[in-house]
Amino acid sequence: MFIxxxxxxxxxxSLAMTRALMxxxxxxxxxxxxxxxxxxxxxxxxxGFLTExxxxxxxxxxxxxxxxxGTIAVLKFFEYRDLGWTRRPEADAE
Amino acid sequence: xxxxxxxxxxVLLGITAFSIIRQKNLFAAVMLAGIYSLLxxxxxxxxxxxxxxxxxxxxxxxxSTILMLGTLxxxxxxxxxxxxxxxxxxxxxxxxxxxxxxxxxxIPPFGDASNPAHHHVAPHYLEESEHxxxxxxxxxxxxxxxxxxxxxGETTVIFAALVGVLLLxxxxxxxxxxxxxxxxxxxxxxEKDASEGGAEEAQEDTLQISPEEKTLGDTxx
Numbered sequence: 001m002f003i004x005x006x007x008x009x010x011x012x013x014s015l016a017m018t019r020a021l022m023x024x025x026x027x028x029x030x031x032x033x034x035x036x037x038x039x040x041x042x043x044x045x046x047x048g049f050l051t052e053x054x055x056x057x058x059x060x061x062x063x064x065x066x067x068x069x070g071t072i073a074v075l076k077f078f079e080y081r082d083l084g085w086t087r088r089p090e091a092d093a094e
Numbered sequence: 095x096x097x098x099x100x101x102x103x104x105v106l107l108g109i110t111a112f113s114i115i116r117q118k119n120l121f122a123a124v125m126l127a128g129i130y131s132l133l134x135x136x137x138x139x140x141x142x143x144x145x146x147x148x149x150x151x152x153x154x155x156x157x158s159t160i161l162m163l164g165t166l167x168x169x170x171x172x173x174x175x176x177x178x179x180x181x182x183x184x185x186x187x188x189x190x191x192x193x194x195x196x197x198x199x200x201i202p203p204f205g206d207a208s209n210p211a212h213h214h215v216a217p218h219y220l221e222e223s224e225h226x227x228x229x230x231x232x233x234x235x236x237x238x239x240x241x242x243x244x245x246x247g248e249t250t251v252i253f254a255a256l257v258g259v260l261l262l263x264x265x266x267x268x269x270x271x272x273x274x275x276x277x278x279x280x281x282x283x284x285e286k287d288a289s290e291g292g293a294e295e296a297q298e299d300t301l302q303i304s305p306e307e308k309t310l311g312d313t314x315x
Contacts, residue, residue: 029125
């Protein structure tokens with residue numbers, strides 16, 4: 001069963017990568033990378049059970065945190081063009 | 095089964111690498127580089143190097159993506175047509191790659207218990223660290239005691255890097271505290287400052303003192 005799960009996760013990884021390659025808009029690609037990070041989490045978890053080392057589950061939880069923070073950082077960068085500054089430059093000028 | 099996962103991850107890695115090379119949209123290339131890092135992290139996990147995989151995911155997919163996006167905000171989103179034929183660089187890269195592959199030929203086999211790395215000091219650490227250092231976690235006693243000076247040097251390097259990055263970040267177009275005429279005032283970032291990034295101009299001709307700072311300075315004077 002874990003073999004089937006691993007194969008499924010690998011297949012969906014390749015689908016997410018296709019979207020990142022083709023994706024016409026910026027948000028397609030951001031979402032594709034986020035999805036890919038989630039698939040990495042699932043792959044590590046499935047591999048842990050497949051190789052009978054269920055403690056890999058803890059590792060994948062930390063990966064989920066990294067993935068979440070990374071996506072927030074990318075989107076925040078798009079919104080504000082800066083990470084340490086919480087207002088748009090246009091709002092400053094007014 | 096692990097071999098199958100290895101092969102699948104390596105195939106995806108190869109596709110990603112070639113797509114990054116062929117991609118003319120630099121934003122897509124940055125996103126693909128993030129995927130490349132996640133794939134490498136998966137490969138490291140398969141090889142049981144979970145700490146390396148952590149670093150790869152945090153630095154490669156997290157920090158580098160942000161740094162490259164910051165660069166893209168300055169240089170634009172599309173790649174220009176190169177002015178030269180990169181034949182010589184390609185030759186140098188192929189030669190270097192061949193030398194590196196040649197260098198891997200006499201590396202000891204992966205995961206073999208008789209490898210030199212497992213016979214130098216590792217057995218001593220595993221058997222003796224508990225009553226030599228008194229910490230149950232072997233990794234902690236190696237990092238903090240056996241290699242204590244090494245760790246202190248690393249921490250110093252990271253601290254120096256952090257101070258440097260903070261100094262660079264403080265140069266941007268944002269309000270700053272400036273010591274002028276014997277007191278500290280807040281200089282607001284102007285529109286001109288934000289668009290051109292001229293830090294010196296802001297201090298000379300667009301000096302704006304916030305109201306509360308001004309009244310504070312007046313009562314003091």
